Amino acid sequence: MTEVDSGAEQITSSSRIKLHELASRRDGNEWIIGRIATGRCVAVPDEGIRAIRLLDEGLSIAQVATHLGSDGEAEDDEDGIDVVQFARDLAGLGFIAAVDGNQIPQSAAPKSSFSMLHPHQVRFALSPIIPIFVLCLLLSATVSAVRRPDLRPNYRDLLWSQQGSAVMGLTIAASWILLVLHELAHLIVARAVGVPARINFGTRLQFLVMQTDISGIELASRRHRMTAYLAGIAVNLTVASLAMLTLALVSPNGTSARIIAALVLISLLPLTFQCMIFMRTDLYFVLQDFMRCRNLYDDGRKYAAYLLQRTLHTGTETNPPLHDPSRILEPIERRAVRLYSIGLVAGTVMCLGLMAIITLPAEYTLLRSAISRLGPNYTRWEHLDAAFVLASICGTNALWAVTRWKSRAKRNS
CATH class of the missing domain: 3.90.930 (Outer Surface Protein A; domain 3)
Structure with a gap:
């Protein structure tokens, strides 16, 4: 380049x-x-x-x-x-x-996503009425769940059908739709402030993610920054609350009720990922903003690397003592970086460990089972079911690998 x-x-x-x-x-x-x-x-x-x-x-x-x-x-x-x-x-x-x-020759600015949306068209996203509406929905759904224990999410809600392909199909379709709405919420709020914003794919350790680049939101007021950071979470909570309130109105024994109950859980499960602040999730940016840190992730990573090097380091004339990179930071930012580095290391080790002992063995088992069901002794439906599983797992991993490679190539260019 x-x-x-x-x-x-x-x-x-x-x-x-x-x-x-x-x-x-x-x-x-x-x-x-x-x-x-x-x-x-x-x-x-x-x-x-x-x-x-x-x-x-x-x-x-x-x-x-x-x-x-x-x-x-x-x-x-x-x-x-x-x-x-x-x-x-x-x-x-x-x-x-x-x-x-x-x-001065200028590099072309990165193309924004949904460029047809202009700030004046989405200014409503900055209205203080919206978070009040979301909180009222969430409170109503919480009260309903307290009063009716049968409405509370359970892992069995995901298994709404005996057909595995039907369960996977609904989960994948609903998850992708929610993911697009989640990221679109970030983009709309950022665009309302005047920030171009771009939606693309990215990776977080072993996870393939869709992400919205809202660089420039740092120049907005704190209320607008927080609205942009939390907009995606608000979408998930809104969908889950509406689904739970709808579930309270329908017959609990029908297929529609089982599907709605699954949607409640599908909407809430991504919020567990948002709590993984060691992977720069939405809540990471909220924490970084509140702690007034410039780059909590990079500073935390540098401090963790410094601690590792110091553990393995022996000071000599030819091997001078190491310098703590957090020393140049303000006291409050220094404390935040040091604490964050602990969570960064612990979370990363935990995620990679779970991938090694749970995710990879589970995917291997599913792949082996799917390949065996492509043989002549199985029905056409079983062939389709196996092909769906293979396409889902292989497609996701291929997309992760391509996204990871492109990200590394862009950083090194």
């Missing part, structure tokens, strides 16, 4: 730069600035935002440095900034449109 020239090398102390339209918000002792169109964001100190505003007014870099220095923040002061290097960093982030009147 050819890398687009960011224009950083053109910048000198006499340069005047033109910035792209940038959004910003205060975040503790820093500012979050970025381009909503590309989703690129960065945290800068107070003098950084002041430098950006002065540059945006058309001052040269030398003039900006003078202005900052006149307030006791000279660029060679330890609390100040090197304005030339700062401007070059902004160019590397794609925040600069032109240097001394020369336009």
